[in-house]
Each structure stands twice: as C-alpha cells, then as structure tokens.
Amino acid sequence: MTSLSQTTILSPKARGYVTQLTQHFGHKIRVEHVESESECTAVFHFSAGTAHVRADEKSLTLSARAATVGQLRQVEDIIGAHLERFAFREDLRVVWSEENSIE
Template identity: 50%
Template sequence: MQQDFGHSGTFIHYIEEINQIKRANPANNVVSCWDQLKIGNCQMTLTSHVSMSTPKADGYMTQLSKHFAHKIKVERTGNAVVFHFSAGTVQALAEGDLLTLSAQAKTAEHLHEVENIVGSHLERFAFRENLRVTWPGETGVE
C-alpha cells in the first residue's frame, strides 16, 4: 500500500525518482532528501497539477505570460512557460486544446497562494467560455 503525501504525490514515487537521479549520475555524489532527513536538512517541494481542455490553450498561456511579465520573472520556451513568484513557481504547458498547470512551493500555504494567483487570473481571462480551474483538494463547480 502506498501512502499519500498530499500535493507531493506518493512517497514511493519520490524514492523512485531519487533512485533514477542517482543511477543517472553515479559519480556526482547525489544526496537525496531522504538521506538529508537524518541530519534535518530536507527541503521538500510540494507540487500540484491541473489540466483543462480549451480551444484557446496557447492564447491563454500567452495572455498570462504578458500579464505577469510586468510583475515577475517569466520564462517562455515554445509551448511552455514558467512563472517565478516569490511564493513558488507555476509551469504552464499548452498542447493543442489542453492547458496544464503545475504549481510548486515549499509550504502548503505558498502552494495555495500560487495556485490561486494563476488560477484566478486564468478564470478572468477565460470568462467567455466559463473556464474553471480546480486544483487538487479544491471543490469546484464545472
């Protein structure tokens, strides 16, 4: 049985990811967060993801990019954008009619903050199609 660790996924998935990094970089002395737990230096990052279908996925991502670029660091590469907020980051990926958002932060409070910032802006930009952004752990009306 896998134990759920909230927004960060399962612990088993985390260990598998660390082992892949170690196998790919055996000479780099990669020390995992698991190893660091013994000395209290672990800084885990919480993540959450949401995907929505919209015919304007790329357009909304561009609109978000232009809006936030006046306030924060925004990096765009092809069909992907990273928004760098002080509380955390949000990555957006537009693939056809699918827009996927991935939020990352060090605390649950900061994760909720960046989810709300990007989600509320996207909902305002997409008001004509009544797009709703419902992050994991939220209840929303679709």
C-alpha cells in the same frame, strides 16, 4: 520538502491563454516562455513558488510548486484566478489536484 499540485484543463484557446498570462505577469515577475509548433510553455517565478503552464492545441496543464502548503495555495490562487478571468467567455474553472510532498 516541496509541495506540488497539478491540473489539466481542456480548451481550444489554451495556447492563447499561456501567451496572455506571460504578457500579464512579464511586467511583474520573472517569466520564461518557450513556443514551438506543437506547444508552448511558461514558467512563472512568484515569491511564494513557481507555476508551470504547458499548452497544446486543445489543453492546458498547470502545475504549482512551493516550499509550504500555504505558499502552494498562494501560487494556485494567483495563476488560477488570472486564468479564469482571462477565459471568462469559456466559463473555464481551475480545480487543482491534492498536493503531493516531494523531497
């Protein structure tokens, strides 16, 4: 089973935050980053699980996936804390949804 959680955050700087997260974590872990005119996406491969981040001109959608709920919380904490730190001027807060179990 896999645990999954997700959240969407409104921000006019969403795309910039994805780029900032990608640059920050790209030195430490494997990161896949794709940009187009309408959106940018990134996948962060942490040892505990993965975080998928998608941004358009007005919002960020974050999803975290891991094998256990404990590992899911680690991924949520890592990506959420970094995003909040990078977005401190907006006082952005990451609040994750309840996790769902997937086969």
